[in-house]
Amino acid sequence: MATTTRRGSPSTDHGEDSLTTRIGLAVLRIGVALLWIENAGWKKPPDFSALRSYTEDAVEHPVVPPFSWVVEHLVLPNFTFFAWATLLVEASVGAFLLIGLATRLWALIGLGQTLAITMSVMNAPNEWEWSYYLMILAHIAVFATAAGRSFGLDALMRPIWQASDSRLSRLLLRLS
Amino acid sequence: MTRHPLDRAAIALGAAGVVSLGFALTTSGNNNFVLVQGLGLLVFPVLGAGAVIGGAMGQRGIVLAAGAAYVASALIQLAQFGRSTNWIDGNGSTVALLLSLGIGLLVVGLAPRPAPPSADRQAPR
Numbered sequence: 487m488a489t490t491t492r493r494g495s496p497s498t499d500h501g502e503d504s505l506t507t508r509i510g511l512a513v514l515r516i517g518v519a520l521l522w523i524e525n526a527g528w529k530k531p532p533d534f535s536a537l538r539s540y541t542e543d544a545v546e547h548p549v550v551p552p553f554s555w556v557v558e559h560l561v562l563p564n565f566t567f568f569a570w571a572t573l574l575v576e577a578s579v580g581a582f583l584l585i586g587l588a589t590r591l592w593a594l595i596g597l598g599q600t601l602a603i604t605m606s607v608m609n610a611p612n613e614w615e616w617s618y619y620l621m622i623l624a625h626i627a628v629f630a631t632a633a634g635r636s637f638g639l640d641a642l643m644r645p646i647w648q649a650s651d652s653r654l655s656r657l658l659l660r661l662s
Numbered sequence: 663m664t665r666h667p668l669d670r671a672a673i674a675l676g677a678a679g680v681v682s683l684g685f686a687l688t689t690s691g692n693n694n695f696v697l698v699q700g701l702g703l704l705v706f707p708v709l710g711a712g713a714v715i716g717g718a719m720g721q722r723g724i725v726l727a728a729g730a731a732y733v734a735s736a737l738i739q740l741a742q743f744g745r746s747t748n749w750i751d752g753n754g755s756t757v758a759l760l761l762s763l764g765i766g767l768l769v770v771g772l773a774p775r776p777a778p779p780s781a782d783r784q785a786p787r
Contacts, residue, residue: 519762524695526754531744573754580755581762585675587769639769642671646773 508636515583515633518624522580522596526573534569541565544606553605575599583628586638591661593629600625634662665720668770672717672725675766679710679732682759696759700751705735705760713767722771729767736760 503511529537541557548554561568576599582592604618627633634640640662647655647662665673683706688694698706709728716724735750740757742748750756 520695523755523758523762526758527694527697527756529754577754577758577761580758581765584759584762585766587766639671639766642667643769643773650774 503636511631511633512586512637514624514631515586515589515628515636515638518593518596518628519580519583521621521624522576523584526577526580529569529573529576531570531573532566534565534573537569537572538562538565540603540607540610541568543610547607547609547611549605549608553602557606572599583634586634586636586640587643588658588661589634589638589640590629590632593625593633597622597625597629632662665717666775668773668775669717669720671770672767673714675763675770676710676713676715676717676728679713679763680707682706682710682763694755696755697752698756698759700749702750702752702756705750706763709735710763713763716771725767726771729764729771732760732764732767734764736764 541561544554544557545562575595579592579596579599582588583596600618600621604622607613608615608618632640635644644659644662647659682696682698683703685694685696685698686703709731712731713725713728716722716726716728736757739748739750739752739760742750743753743757750760752760
């Protein structure tokens with residue numbers, strides 16, 4: 487990548503991308519973040535009743551039978567734990583994608599969560615399967631373009647991480 | 663005066679906190695992106711303004727304080743939403759936005775900055 491940033495001096499890390507491209511990538515990343523943030527809103531403790539209903543769809547309208555088996559025998563009997571985990575993961579995916587920090591990691595986590603949702607509800611009545619395909623594609627786009635480097639904190643932090651010899655910095659470089 | 667990029671980021675995050683007050687204007691109970699109401703109407707803009715001031719003055723302490731307060735608010739909201747006691751009056755979306763701004767400000771505030779050039783060093787001719 488043709489950057490000329492000094493070591494340790496935070497600057498942008500967007501190579502030769504045009505401003506239009508960078509704005510487009512930032513809009514994509516923030517849009518995907520808002521998707522997760524808004525949908526963290528209806529997962530309400532302590533009973534998570536709406537989420538339970540969607541989770542049960544995985545058993546009543548199976549998409550991938552082994553996944554339905556896992557939901558029936560592992561997730562539903564321990565529903566409160568998995569519901570909290572879902573809430574925390576989705577809120578975190580939204581939070582980190584919004585500021586563009588460790589974006590590639592969180593895009594992958596978002597992709598994994600999207601696959602779980604897809605395998606739970608895609609065959610339920612009145613679902614439009616392309617909603618889930620589009621979610622998958624959006625996360626692939628955020629990952630592939632490292633969208634946090636466009637107006638995200640990754641753009642500021644990567645030169646700092648590059649200047650550091652710590653293992654955490656090297657890891658964050660790969661995850662951003 | 664050229665502002666340090668990390669200070670500019672603090673200003674941008676703080677401004678986002680202030681602007682997030684706009685979510686309160688949405689009327690739908692379903693599609694409102696982020697639920698901002700009750701004490702949230704105070705928490706988002708006041709801490710955001712603190713971050714803007716901290717960034718504008720180059721005061722990392724203020725930026726860190728605002729970030730820590732956002733994270734603390736997120737944890738309080740996480741512990742309370744869905745219960746009868748809900749000080750910030752938000753939900754999971756509120757948690758996510760508070761967390762986002764808090765982590766962002768903490769990262770910006772804690773990031774190492776290159777040392778300023780020494781005063782006794784001669785400028786190259």
